[in-house]
């Protein structure tokens with residue numbers, strides 16, 4: 001299984017609050033910061049870097065593969081978004097362990113077909129399956145799209161469908177406005193992706 005379990009107990013102790021029994025009473029803000037730090041460390045260890053890459057640093061920049069840097073960047077973006085979201089308090093240590101065990105993967109659309117009113121994105125499911133493994137190992141999946149240019153009169157509804165052609169199924173929708181320019185539009189696509197991983201089908 002492609003998971004890395006971080007030592008949660010060690011983290012609680014490192015919080016400087018004493019014994020293990022105090023873990024559950026640790027200040028939530030601190031737990032949240034530690035989560036973020038733990039995920040950062042995971043990414044950094046994958047990059048085999050002692051610290052976050054700094055684009056200003058000249059010299060060893062070429063050593064970091066672009067796709068890893070891009071993964072690092074999107075993780076950072078997602079964490080920043082999560083920081084501004086209202087955090088739901090975590091209830092059990094089990095949940096925290098599951099949280100730390102997650103590893104992030106990023107997949108680009110392999111092909112897109114844009115028409116006046118639609119944009120079809122294709123993903124290589126074999127590639128995703130190869131990285132993620134069994135559908136049961138998938139905890140969540142998000143479709144993220146960067147809103148680049150906006151010429152929306154007032155607001156516009158973006159509808160997300162999955163599957164191909166006549167079999168396409170409605171999944172979710174969002175309202176977008178010009179204010180969302182350069183922001184990420186994201187959809188939870190865990191269920192469709194889990195289904196695709198489960199039923200070996202052609203890439204879509």
Ligand SMILES: *[C@@H]1O[C@H](CO)[C@@H](O)[C@H](O)[C@H]1NC(C)=O
Pocket residue numbers: 066067070106107108
């Ligand atoms: C995904 O696309 C971006 C931008 O086109 C590119 O920089 C990156 O290397 C791609 N990543 C993968 C894993 O193909």
Ligand SMILES: *[C@@H]1O[C@H](CO)[C@@H](O)[C@H](O)[C@H]1NC(C)=O
Pocket residue numbers: 055066067069070073
């Ligand atoms: C990662 O982000 C830095 C700045 O935050 C940017 O200069 C760099 O081009 C990004 N790299 C990728 C692969 O997205």
Ligand SMILES: *[C@@H]1O[C@H](CO)[C@@H](O)[C@H](O)[C@H]1NC(C)=O
Pocket residue numbers: 113114115
């Ligand atoms: C893009 O979609 C249009 C309309 O469905 C179709 O006619 C066209 O062949 C597609 N192009 C590609 C490259 O798939």
Ligand SMILES: *[C@@H]1O[C@H](CO)[C@@H](O)[C@H](O)[C@H]1NC(C)=O
Pocket residue numbers: 110124125126127130203
């Ligand atoms: C999808 O990914 C698999 C495994 O990485 C690769 O062998 C195959 O050529 C890819 N297919 C397409 C259409 O890109």
